[in-house]
Amino acid sequence: MAGEADGRFLDLRHEPGEPKRQFERTLRLRRLSKLGRMGLATEHAPGVWELNERLEPTLRELGERGDIIRNMQRSLAADGIERDPMTFRIHEGAPAMPVTGRVLDKYLANELGDNLTVVVDGIDGRTHHITNIDPMQLEDARIGSVIEIGRAEATARPSDRTIAAIAEDGIYRPSRHLEQAKFEGRVPGGDYEGHVDAHVRRLEALRRAGIAERIDADQWRIPEDFESRAAAYDAGRTRQASVRVLSAFDLEKQIGADGATWLDRRMIHGKTADFAPTGFGQQVREAMDRRREHHIAQGDATGSRDGRIFYRRSLLATLREREVARVGAEMAEGKALLFRTATDGETISGKFTGTRQLSSGKFAIVEKSHEFTLVPWRPVIDRELGREVAGIVQGGSVSWQLGRQRGLGL
Template identity: 70%
Template sequence: MIAESQDRFIDLHHEPDDPRGQSDRTLRLRRLGKLEDMGLATEHAPGVWELSERLEPTLREMGERGDIIRTMQKALRADGLERDPMSFQIHDAAPPTPIVGHVIDKHLSDELGENLTLVVDGIDGRTHHVAGIDPTRVEDARIGSIIEIGPPDSAGRPSDRAIVGMADDGIYRPSRHLEQARFDGRVPGGDYEGFVQAHVRRLEALRRAGIAERIDVDQWRIPDDFEARAAAHDAGRGVRANIRVLSTFDLERQIGSEGATWLDRRLVSAGTADLSAAGFGNDVREAMERRRETLIDRGDAIRHEDGGVRYRRNLIATLQEREVAHAGEDLAVKKALPFRAAVDGETISGKFTGTVQLSSGKFAIVEKSQEFTLVPWRPTIDRQLGREVSGIVQGGSVSWQLGRQRGVGL
């Protein structure tokens, strides 16, 4: 009908003589009636209809939404779950408010592998479909992992702030940035050229968006509102969603874990006010109660006569130390190398040889010739795999001192 319409009008007032034409006209009229109910067609005279200019995009969007809903239902069934489709929420970009829940589906949404789609069963009682996720942000997340997806970082990217800081009278020069980077000596691994080229690649992307202008190979024009426009560009594309993997372990594994879990952190601080009485929110309520009983049975918590529960002092740190010690002992057998636990305030050094994922979090393996230790992992150390590293253990984290920047914590 769209192809045969003239200026979006189609005339069906004449009834064909042949049975096939009559049948086709009847089907079209019935379809037009349905489109009229949807606000996408209008009958101006008997048999004379006007098709809405929104007809094609609206139906295409509805078809895509239908495909998404079927994908979400399939993922739920694969996980043995049932959710009301009315609770489905489809996000084309980063959600305006944080979503917390467990991953029930994770798949690439384009052929280039640059964008990921997640289906998250939320503690708010809704099932969320979030597209446009950077795959590198959720490499550790598996089906069942607990994650948080939040709105874009309004502060913008550090690279954008660096570009503005290096711009002189609105002109950014990569050569000047390279000189400054070498003078400061704070680039991980000493790859100064690669560091500056990363900023140039960012400018190339923003040039295509009309935000920056390339004058020549060593000059870029940076507008006064560069940071704000760059942040708005990222937010519009949905690629700057803030994502945290809260636990790679599903609820069942957390309940019996010997380490510090996401459930433990909720038990000692967050409570249940944000948990829906339905769906995954209710699952978390039940899991928290089972985890509480596990802690009581192990002597890490005490239930009072009034029903209240008091947890061991420094519960999270105690559980983490216990799990790390056991994981270290197991690794020591495989490595044929003694394990030594790091203590707060200690400077640790050695070769970064890999990572281990525990319920307490992700830990880096740092080896010396005679022993190895496990310390909390941070993304900044990934590029140092197989290299010598050094850092200070402080309050359950590590201030890493990498490459030529000895003495400068990252």
């Protein structure tokens, strides 16, 4: 009909003599009546219709939405779940407000494989369909994993202002920046090389975005509108989702785990206000009740007559240490290496050989010739895989000192 319309108008007032064409006219009138109820066609006189200029793109969008809803329903059905389609939320890119829930499905959004779509059963009682996610962000998230998805934050970059200020005739030189930094003496800790290297890494990222140009090791071409383009680049990236894996394990595995789980962190800190009384929110509440019973049975908590629960002091740290000791002992048998627990305040060093997902979180494996240890993982260490690393264990985390020449703490 769109192809035959004259300036978007269709005149179907005259009934043709052939039965086949009469049938086609009847079908068209019925279809136009449907489009009219959808606001996509208008009848100006009996048999005279005007098609909305947004007819085809709107129908395509509705068709895509229908496909998305069917995909969401299949994802729920695969887990034996039913949800009211009225609770479905479809996001184009990162959601405006962070979404926390379990992964029901994740799949490639196109043939190029350059981004993923994830279906999340939220603690807010809604089912979320979120597109355009970097596959690396969901690398550790499996079906059933608990994640949080929000918008990546774009913060102001003082480094960009510094680069623009130091550049002469559109050329930024790291060597000149180093001289100026040493002369001014304002770099915390006196790590002047690390300070300049951080600016060079920023330029490298902007080079990939086509904003800066690397001429040689000591020269970068900086455009006149460098700061505004860099800010626009960061603002554009905020449309990308930022994913945090809160637990690589599903609720059932967390209930009986010997480590410090996501359920424990929520439970200990009393963060339950955002749990909906239906759907996954209700399932999390029930799982927390069972987790409390598990702690009481293990002697890690006691219940009073008035219903209050008292947990062992430093429960999260105790659980984390307990799980790390068990997993380390199991790994030692396969590695033929001695497992040693890292203590708080200790400086650990060795080769970073891989990672291990525990219910307490993700841990890095650091090996020496005769022993190895498990320490909390941070994204910054990934690029050091297979290399010698060093860091200080502090309060359940590690302050990595990467780069032997610079001693840069990250």
